[in-house]
Amino acid sequence: MTARLAIGFAWLAALAAVLFLAVPLLTVVAASVSPTPVFDLPLEGASLRWYARIGRLDGFWPALSLSLQIALLSTAIALVIGTLAAIAIVRGRLPGAETLATALVSPLMMPGLVLGIALLQYFRAVGFTATWSALLLAHLVVTLPYVARTMIAGLALFDFTLVEAARTLGCTYAGAILRVMVPALAPSFLTAGLFSFLASFDNYPVSIFLTDVRTKTLPIKMLQYIEEAPDPTLAALSTLILAATVILLVASDRLIGLHRMAGTSE
């Protein structure tokens, strides 16, 4: 009886959690098709005109382009150097491997704001004033821990004797890496890439200290729009970003499986 009650309570909490988490996302989608400039919910009618106005938001295209450049580049670099470091940590005879593993993940526990002000003062102190490069370097620090964490975990589960087995069976070293190690690690690699791209694309607290008047990333622009004049155009933009995220997640689910990304091995 008590057990039944507890299970019922658990399901109730889960239902509440799912609804609670879905509400803001549904709200944004609903508000984006609002026929009037105020967010009248529930809707009376629907209109797509706000979508047409996204491109006319002041400074939208440069901000989107900057955010994409920084997110893609920082993710690509982080994937390369993070994976190399993970291989050295898991496989190599590296002195201080444990310490390096902890250090690589440590920026994750750091408030983004603190990293932002630390980099701001540091770049000023060394006279580094190139905004674009400063953003890229800062986002590298943001994305690297995601790659390191996922790739160290992925490589720890990889059986390296498989590479040697492939070589014994006649593969070249490069061939063994390409045909055995790369496919086995592809899910970790994709997960790492997805997490770091999202972490960079959505980053506000680090970027805010490193942008200037002309160079602003999309999250900074969006917060500015919201504070200045919120209208359904922003909801339309948010809906498009959500849609892109859904596509990314569905693709990852097909390729990797969400429950694997959630950390269960099942």
Add this chain to the structure above:
Amino acid sequence: MTATELPAPSPVVSPAPDRERWLAIGFAGPATLVLVVLFALPLALLFTASVAGPAGLTLSEYEKLATPHYLGVIWNSLRLALLTTGIAFLIGYPASFALARARGVLRSVMLAALFLPLAASVIVKAFAWTILLRSDGLVNTVLIALGIVDEPIRMIFTETALIVGAVNIFLPFMILPIYAVVAQLDHRLVEAAATLGASPVVAFVRVVMPLTLPGIIAGVALVFSLSVSAYVVPTLLIGERYPTLSTTIAKAFLLARQPGFGAAAGVVLLAITLTAVALSARLGRSGGSR
């Protein structure tokens, strides 16, 4: 030629140990360089800036933080984090058990409901709450329709809005680590406890709770450190009326041009986060060795 004279099988992948070590160092090199040059050095400089005065070392910036006003600001940050963590735990802990029992389509739907908000922009979600909590917003409409209130209540720019938004944004970070542990739970242990005469409550408190403790600690530490340093949520949902350490830091750098004071506030925020992380690591270890 006898069998003993057969050439040894050629080594497959065994370069000299020395070469392998250098290779490993080369592999780890670029990431280590990034970590030192773009993380360790800037942090060191932040500490220096927080104690650097015109005439040598000084704690004057920290003394400013010890005034009643800024102690209140620090308390605001802690209060936000404690309330958010507490409420997220109360919802997230039982929800993780249901999630772990779910199978098939239901599990996919629930996981999607967790991952999508996690992947969605914080600004988008906070913006949604500003729409929902307006005095003519959906929440008020529903409350009035249900007869809970007679006229719209003011929610946006109140502490309620702040906490609702923060719990909403950080809840997945509570559920996922706990779910990862609950999903691995061996249900036979619970049955064994029941067989040995434990009531469900006793079995839960003595068997299930301790086994899920690592997940609880991880989730609590994560949500606490994220919410104590939240910036977008307080900015959009409560604003000036509820200054936190984060908003104070941002103001010191972006508006007031007080980098020394901002650095000191940053060090305090970092100290709070690191204390939470260290405490959880310690609790996690002692829990594991028991």
